[in-house]
Amino acid sequence: MTTEVAVVGLGKMGVALAERLLAAGHNVRVWNRSPGRADHLVSRGAIAVETLADAARADILISSVLDDTALASLHGTDGLLAGPHRPQVWIDCTTVSPSAAIAAASAAAASGVAFVSAPVSGNPDVVRSGSAIFALSGDDPDAVARCAEILQDVGRASYVVGTGAAAAxxxxxxxxxxxxxxxxxxxxxxxxxxxxxxxxxxxxxxxxxxxxxxxxxxxxxxxxxxxxxxxxxxxxxxxxxxxxxxxxxxxxxxxxxxxxxxxxxxxxxxxxxxxxxxxxxxxxxxxxxxxxxxxxxxxxxxx
Ligand SMILES: NC(=O)c1ccc[n+]([C@@H]2O[C@H](COP(=O)([O-])OP(=O)(O)OC[C@H]3O[C@@H](n4cnc5c(N)ncnc54)[C@H](OP(=O)(O)O)[C@@H]3O)[C@@H](O)[C@H]2O)c1
Known part of the structure; x- marks a missing residue:
């Protein structure tokens, strides 16, 4: 089923994740902190948006940024939870500390958004080949199931490893x-x-x-x-x-x-x-x- 998905963070990994989602036929919005990273994805059908609030209009938002600080900036002032529209599920694929994942999950929950921690194993070429795997954890079983469903279009397997930040x-x-x-x-x-x-x-x-x-x-x-x-x-x-x-x-x-x-x-x-x-x-x-x-x-x- 086609879903509106946003990919936030167009580094090496975010680009590969977005490519897989586009290839599976999803409508994909893309956002990056610095300009100029979305052109190649736009040529494949993605819609580049200028603000996190615009990215947050998608049903499902997938983030892949550098580290704890970058993840915290996504749910801070002017972040993806600050605007009038919010995704139903926020899936974070960044490799972060458990405490950063818990902070993001708490901020999301306070805004009515279900958060799933979904770090990826596999480099960007592995993702492109469809062979990556994901570890999943979260406190909302329906959101975790929805995350596993969409990630079927990206990787080879998802492993639900617990609740909270277990996946981190x-x-x-x-x-x-x-x-x-x-x-x-x-x-x-x-x-x-x-x-x-x-x-x-x-x-x-x-x-x-x-x-x-x-x-x-x-x-x-x-x-x-x-x-x-x-x-x-x-x-x-x-x-x-x-x-x-x-x-x-x-x-x-x-x-x-x-x-x-x-x-x-x-x-x-x-x-x-x-x-x-x-x-x-x-x-x-x-x-x-x-x-x-x-x-x-x-x-x-x-x-
Ligand atoms: N590459 C791999 O093989 C691999 C494999 C598994 C997991 N991972 C994990 O995936 C994540 C992304 O890795 P990557 O290889 O894609 O890294 P990358 O190529 O260095 O890209 C980092 C991304 O994070 C963004 N970013 C950095 N600081 C930010 C901030 N304060 N606010 C918003 N965005 C910020 C960057 O935006 P700018 O363009 O503006 O700098 C860029 O989009 C990391 O947590 C990494 O550990 C990577």
């Missing part, structure tokens, strides 16, 4: 493992390189071993061929690891690995080495620290 926590836990795995891949690739092992051959073996995964396969080009075109930024991963470290502190759960990898991403951001690159640029940092020069893989890079 599930997403932080998942991304902590991604960050740790990326650091591990960077370390072993540089170790192999120093030992004279071709990174393409190393990744081919890993991908076919018990620890091979969709993630190791996605990152094979990055590790073997240094294809570091950004799918997710070092800043974004640092933000998620910091949120996981904060959650560990607040809940009295020591998390030494997450803390250590947060430091590595902080170094990557502070040095500028990962600027404008994918978070897989960690490999450049590990190589620099080790004084290893990364040579091009001479083996066919495995898919």
């Amino acid at each position: 926590m599930v997403k932080l836990c998942t991304n902590a493992v991604l960050g740790i795995t990326m650091q591990a891949l960077a370390e072993i690739a540089v170790l192999g390189e120093r030992a004279g092992v071709d990174r393409g051959g190393l990744m081919a073996f890993i991908n076919d071993s018990a620890i091979g995964s969709p993630f190791t396969r996605y990152k094979t080009n990055a590790v073997a061929s240094l294809d570091l075109f950004p799918t997710f930024s070092p800043e974004g991963m640092r933000k998620d690891l910091r949120l996981a470290v904060d959650a560990g502190r607040a809940l009295n759960v020591p998390a030494p690995l997450i803390s250590a990898v947060e430091v590595e991403f902080s170094r990557l951001v502070a040095s500028g080495l990962g600027s404008g690159l994918d978070f897989a640029s960690l490999i450049l940092q590990v190589a620099r620290d080790a004084g290893v020069e990364l040579h091009s893989s001479t083996m066919p890079v495995p898919a």
Whole structure:
């Protein structure tokens, strides 16, 4: 069924979400804080709106912005809850802290809007291919069901993981493992390189071993061929690891690995080495620290 949907936040992820909704035949309104991000979506049939109040005229509003601060700005003064029209359901796909999700849910509830926390797992290309998955949580079961229904047109599966901000926590836990795995891949690739092992051959073996995964396969080009075109930024991963470290502190759960990898991403951001690159640029940092020069893989890079 065609629904009027608004997509708020046209970064790498928001654009991919909007493309899927347009391809499924929905009427899609799009809004971004900075101008110039909607043109490509408009050429595919989206309607660009200038204010959040205009975006809020849609039945369902899906937001994908950077972080806690950005999410808070969506429900602040002049935000999407401030105008005369409000969506029935607000679905937020941003990766945020549980407290930011709860604050957004409370503001929404006070305005008669049902809020569903729906962080996404999968980079924008994964979303484009229809393979992304979503973790869902919220306090209104009907809204959660409606969210799952519309996200069928976007991703491969939705998992209802609890009420309140449970989905935000599930997403932080998942991304902590991604960050740790990326650091591990960077370390072993540089170790192999120093030992004279071709990174393409190393990744081919890993991908076919018990620890091979969709993630190791996605990152094979990055590790073997240094294809570091950004799918997710070092800043974004640092933000998620910091949120996981904060959650560990607040809940009295020591998390030494997450803390250590947060430091590595902080170094990557502070040095500028990962600027404008994918978070897989960690490999450049590990190589620099080790004084290893990364040579091009001479083996066919495995898919
Ligand atoms: N990319 C991935 O692989 C991936 C995967 C899963 C989840 N996520 C999550 O999805 C979210 C978006 O990621 P992304 O990769 O799309 O990031 P991005 O490309 O950096 O886009 C960030 C978006 O947030 C907006 N924004 C930033 N601060 C804002 C503020 N104060 N008020 C309003 N809008 C603001 C930006 O608007 P401007 O254009 O005005 O700056 C832009 O539209 C993040 O929470 C990320 O952790 C990303």
